[in-house]
Amino acid sequence: MLREIRPAILILLLLTAITGLAYPLAMTAIAGAIFPKQAQGSLIEKDGKVIGSALIGQEFKEDKYFHGRPSATLAPDPADPTKTVSAPYNAASSGGSNLGPTSKALADRIKEDFAKLKTENPAAPVPVDLVTTSGSGLDPDISPEGALFQVPRVAKARNLPDARVRELVVEHTQGRMAGLLGEPRVNVLALNLALDEISK
Amino acid sequence: MTVIGWIQILLYCAIVVALVKPLGWYMTRVFSGERTPLTPILRPVEAGLYWIGGVDEKREQHWLTYTVAMLLFHVGGFLIIYGLMRLQALLPFNPAGQSAVAQDLSFNTAMSFITNTNWQNYGGESTLSYLTQMLGLTPQNFLSAATGIALAVALIRGFSRSSMRTIGNFWVDVTRCTLYVLLPICIVYTLFLVWQGMPQTLGAYVEATTLEGAKQTIAVGPVASQVAIKMLGTNGGGFFNANASHPFENPTALSNLVQMISIFALGAALTNVFGRMVGNQRQGWAILAVMGVLFLSGVAVTYWAEANGTSTLSALGLSGGNMEGKEVRFGIVASSLFAVITTAASCGAVNAMHDSFTALGGMIPLLNIQLGEIIVGGVGAGMYGMLLFVVLAIFVAGLMVGRTPEFVGKKIEAREVKMAMLAILILPLMILGWTAVAVVFPPAVASMANAGPHGFTEVLYAFTSATGNNGSAFGGLTGNTFFYNLTLASSMFVGRFFMIVPAMALAGSLAAKKSIPPSAGTLPTTGGLFVGLVVGVILIIGGLTFFPALALGPIVEHLAMNANTLF
Numbered sequence: 001m002l003r004e005i006r007p008a009i010l011i012l013l014l015l016t017a018i019t020g021l022a023y024p025l026a027m028t029a030i031a032g033a034i035f036p037k038q039a040q041g042s043l044i045e046k047d048g049k050v051i052g053s054a055l056i057g058q059e060f061k062e063d064k065y066f067h068g069r070p071s072a073t074l075a076p077d078p079a080d081p082t083k084t085v086s087a088p089y090n091a092a093s094s095g096g097s098n099l100g101p102t103s104k105a106l107a108d109r110i111k112e113d114f115a116k117l118k119t120e121n122p123a124a125p126v127p128v129d130l131v132t133t134s135g136s137g138l139d140p141d142i143s144p145e146g147a148l149f150q151v152p153r154v155a156k157a158r159n160l161p162d163a164r165v166r167e168l169v170v171e172h173t174q175g176r177m178a179g180l181l182g183e184p185r186v187n188v189l190a191l192n193l194a195l196d197e198i199s200k
Numbered sequence: 201m202t203v204i205g206w207i208q209i210l211l212y213c214a215i216v217v218a219l220v221k222p223l224g225w226y227m228t229r230v231f232s233g234e235r236t237p238l239t240p241i242l243r244p245v246e247a248g249l250y251w252i253g254g255v256d257e258k259r260e261q262h263w264l265t266y267t268v269a270m271l272l273f274h275v276g277g278f279l280i281i282y283g284l285m286r287l288q289a290l291l292p293f294n295p296a297g298q299s300a301v302a303q304d305l306s307f308n309t310a311m312s313f314i315t316n317t318n319w320q321n322y323g324g325e326s327t328l329s330y331l332t333q334m335l336g337l338t339p340q341n342f343l344s345a346a347t348g349i350a351l352a353v354a355l356i357r358g359f360s361r362s363s364m365r366t367i368g369n370f371w372v373d374v375t376r377c378t379l380y381v382l383l384p385i386c387i388v389y390t391l392f393l394v395w396q397g398m399p400q401t402l403g404a405y406v407e408a409t410t411l412e413g414a415k416q417t418i419a420v421g422p423v424a425s426q427v428a429i430k431m432l433g434t435n436g437g438g439f440f441n442a443n444a445s446h447p448f449e450n451p452t453a454l455s456n457l458v459q460m461i462s463i464f465a466l467g468a469a470l471t472n473v474f475g476r477m478v479g480n481q482r483q484g485w486a487i488l489a490v491m492g493v494l495f496l497s498g499v500a501v502t503y504w505a506e507a508n509g510t511s512t513l514s515a516l517g518l519s520g521g522n523m524e525g526k527e528v529r530f531g532i533v534a535s536s537l538f539a540v541i542t543t544a545a546s547c548g549a550v551n552a553m554h555d556s557f558t559a560l561g562g563m564i565p566l567l568n569i570q571l572g573e574i575i576v577g578g579v580g581a582g583m584y585g586m587l588l589f590v591v592l593a594i595f596v597a598g599l600m601v602g603r604t605p606e607f608v609g610k611k612i613e614a615r616e617v618k619m620a621m622l623a624i625l626i627l628p629l630m631i632l633g634w635t636a637v638a639v640v641f642p643p644a645v646a647s648m649a650n651a652g653p654h655g656f657t658e659v660l661y662a663f664t665s666a667t668g669n670n671g672s673a674f675g676g677l678t679g680n681t682f683f684y685n686l687t688l689a690s691s692m693f694v695g696r697f698f699m700i701v702p703a704m705a706l707a708g709s710l711a712a713k714k715s716i717p718p719s720a721g722t723l724p725t726t727g728g729l730f731v732g733l734v735v736g737v738i739l740i741i742g743g744l745t746f747f748p749a750l751a752l753g754p755i756v757e758h759l760a761m762n763a764n765t766l767f
Contacts, residue, residue, distance in 0.1 A: 001265060001268050003254070004265065004268060004269040004272055005272060006253065006254040007253040007254055007255050007269070007371045008269065008272035008273050008275070008276060009276060010252055010253040010254070011249060011253040011255065011273070011371055011374070011375065012273055012276040012277060012280075012343075013276075014249050014252060014253065015249070015339065015342070015343060015374075015375070015378055016277075016280060016335065016339040016343075018245075018378075018379075018383070019338055019339045019341075019342040019343070019378065019383065019429075020334055020335040020336070020338050020339040021334070021335060023338070023383065023386070023387070023425060024334045024338060024422045024425040024426070025334075027387070027390045027391075027400055027422070027424065027425040028400050028401060028402055028422055028425070030391065031390065031391060031394040031400040031424065032400065032401065034391065034394075034395075035391075035394045035395055038394050038395065038396070038397050038398065038399070039394050039399060039400045039401050039424075040399065040401055040403065040406075040420070041399045041401070041406055041418060041420040041448065042397050042399075042451075043406060043408070043418075049409055050406060050407070050408045050409070051408055051409060051410060051411060052408045052410055052411075052416060052418070053406070053408070053418055053448075054397075055397050055447040055448060055451050056416075056418055056447055056448070057447075058408075058410040058411070058412075058414075058416055059410065059412070059414060060411070060412060061412065062412060065411065065412070069528070089416065090416075090417075091416055091417060091418040091419060092325055092326060092405060092417040092418070092419045093323055093325065093326045093419075093441060094323075094325065094419075094440050094441045094442035094445075094446045095323070095441050095442050095675070096442065096445070096524075096525040096553035096555070096556060096675065097524065097525065097553070097556060098525070098553055098555040098556060098649055098650075098674070098675045098676030099524065099555070099556060099649070099650060099676070100555060100556060100557075100559075100562075100650045100654035100657075100674075100676075100757070101510040101511075101512070101522070101556075101557075101558045101559055101654070101757070101761050102559070102650075102652055102653070102654055102757055102760050102761050102765065102766055102767050103650050103651075103654065103766065103767065104651075104766040104767060106512065106524065106556075107512040107766050110512055110513070110516070110518075111512075111516065114516050114518070125517065125519075126516070126517075126518060127518075127520065128509075128513060128518045128519065128520035128521070128523045129520070129523050129528055131518065132522075132523040132524040132525075132526070133524060133525065134445065134525070134526065134527050134528070135442055135445030135525045135526055135527055135535075135550070135551065135552045135553045135556075136440075136442035136445040136446040136447060136527065137442065138442070138446060138447055139447070139527050139528055139529075140447055141527075141528040141529055142528060143520075143528055146528075176204075176453070177452070177453045177454055180204065180207065180208065180211070181208060181453040181454060181456075181457055181534075182452070182453025182454075182456070182529050182530065182531065182534065183453075183528060183529060183530065183531035183534075185528045185529055189411070192411055193411070196411070
């Protein structure tokens with residue numbers, strides 16, 4: 001059995017070097033050359049400044065923008081680092097609410113958000129994605145229903161006709177891949193950028 | 201549930217089944233030492249490793265030597281991760297300036313990655329440096345997966361050999377698995393993932409100014425290279441805290457489909473390796489059928505439960521299912537399917553938060569792990585786990601007809617059944633034992649995020665996941681405490697190695713036996729009767745062992761939800 005000690009050390013070190021250094025570093029170099037945009041995080045620049053990533057949701061609170069889903073991400077409390085505070089769309093600390101189906105805290109949160117949305121647009125049924133947090137807290141998308149629901153508010157804030165904003169939502173709705181995979185969705189950041197573009 | 205949802209599920213199954221034969225053919229050649237299309241490129245590297253490592257590839261090992269070699273290999277792996285985590289603040293590739301990780305968390309994480317569990321008591325982007333992720337975690341993603349496959353192949357050799365003392369050479373099996381199977385697939389896979397939008401960079405976290413003028417720090421890193429092996433090796437430890445629900449760790453519906461396929465691909469192909477090595481591919485398909493029956497039943501329940509939603513949502517007239525903790529791009533069906541796959545295999549990656557699933561939707565992932573993750577299972581671990589149940593099922597059948605049971609030409613006798621039972625009993629011992637301790641220990645109870653039965657399920661899920669080396673979580677539980685770091689680490693250790701040792705003893709005793717030709721009295725083991733029998737034994741053992749615990753957790757929660765009780 002003692003003869004197994006040498007390979008236990010050397011094979012481990014060699015395979016660790018191959019899989020832990022050579023492989024990730026080579027992949028970083030190759031991926032960076034072939035897909036430079038994606039490899040850096042699909043960043044979006046505007047006037048030379050990074051305004052976010054096409055894949056990462058960001059917080060929108062103003063009426064003139066479409067809002068993403070509620071986000072349950074946290075950040076360390078500046079007053080007491082052992083505690084955390086709510087920090088929606090914190091892309092340095094992803095996570096979900098982890099509240100279960102019989103959680104009173106979850107039920108209260110959903111009811112509150114539901115009531116708010118009902119006052120904003122009493123006519124339409126509230127889409128479920130607008131009152132639930134995503135798994136990552138960074139969901140870049142909302143459902144097409146979730147976008148259409150917000151059209152009256154956004155149109156009013158921007159003095160645009162409803163129909164024009166609705167048109168934009170439809171343009172930015174991505175269907176299922178090959179008509180089959182995934183769910184129809186609207187990327188909130190892309191939609192808001194387009195919105196800023198037409199209101200210029 | 202929708203038609204398009206079920207089409208997605210069936211498409212997934214069809215692709216996995218289509219990959220079984222080609223991958224099985226390739227892996228059989230790799231582990232038989234035969235020439236493969238990649239031999240011209242990889243053989244010099246392989247030979248170099250043996251030369252430096254002092255490995256005589258012609259010399260095979262007795263099962264005990266094989267097992268000891270495997271254990272020694274893991275001691276080193278443990279020390280590398282632990283060392284990197286403790287020292288990361290002093291080492292390069294740390295642009296985010298992560299500080300040293302605490303002792304108990306480092307211990308837990310090191311144990312987690314050498315056992316193929318990848319339980320995350322840490323948040324990747326907020327705790328670990330790029331070096332720790334690359335040089336500590338990525339290699340163990342490869343090597344724990346390669347170990348699992350090597351062990352499964354060793355057990356398969358036990359069945360396929362006749363009157364031999366040895367079951368293969370551990371060093372050769374691990375090296376060949378890493379170089380010929382895992383690495384080539386991962387290279388192509390990484391590029392695919394980057395193409396889909398996954399970052400692969402050593403640059404620092406990005407500071408963005410959002411459209412509304414707020415600051416957003418966006419964590420990036422060498423994500424794709426780690427995610428490729430995380431999925432293919434059924435490891436499951438995410439680069440980011442939110443794992444495969446993070447848009448960088450699973451950007452599109454297509455990346456999601458391929459990730460799900462890669463969880464099952466190698467595990468499913470091992471049934472074909474088994475069939476080829478014992479000289480009867482139908483035997484492999486029969487075992488895959490057992491897995492398929494259990495898998496589709498689980499998918500149906502979870503999909504139905506999640507599509508139905510919760511009483512809170514339906515009271516407000518919100519339709520569209522339980523979207524709490526799920527991403528819009530995946531929706532209900534791809535999230536439910538992913539949850540069942542990741543727990544049927546011992547992957548543990550998640551693309552939706554299991555803690556926020558409905559009671560019954562979340563019970564299936566729990567039950568999948570408790571059944572021993574034999575529905576395809578972890579790469580290798582699922583195969584040897586399933587073979588333990590097959591031994592038991594054959595034994596039960598033998599008792600019923602009053603003949604010495606046989607399986608693929610091997611007599612199943614007292615020693616084999618004892619070893620199989622020993623391995624199977626480890627699971628409930630750790631899961632139920634530690635859960636019982638945790639729920640009466642006040643500091644452990646304080647870690648629960650949800651009250652009522654859901655809190656109990658969080659604890660039960662944690663010990664189930666750790667013992668089963670799964671790594672998914674009901675993430676609300678605060679696991680990064682002294683109690684959970686140590687108890688979960690012990691569950692991972694016992695759940696992995698105390699199952700492996702009896703399995704290897706079984707391999708040794710089977711290899712030593714003569715193969716006997718089937719006779720008129722041999723139970724046919726490739727037909728529906730065999731499939732039904734094995735499914736029955738798995739459900740009876742799992743059901744009897746875990747039903748009381750499930751009744752206290754998800755089942756009572758489901759009843760409470762229907763009665764509109766909140767906690």
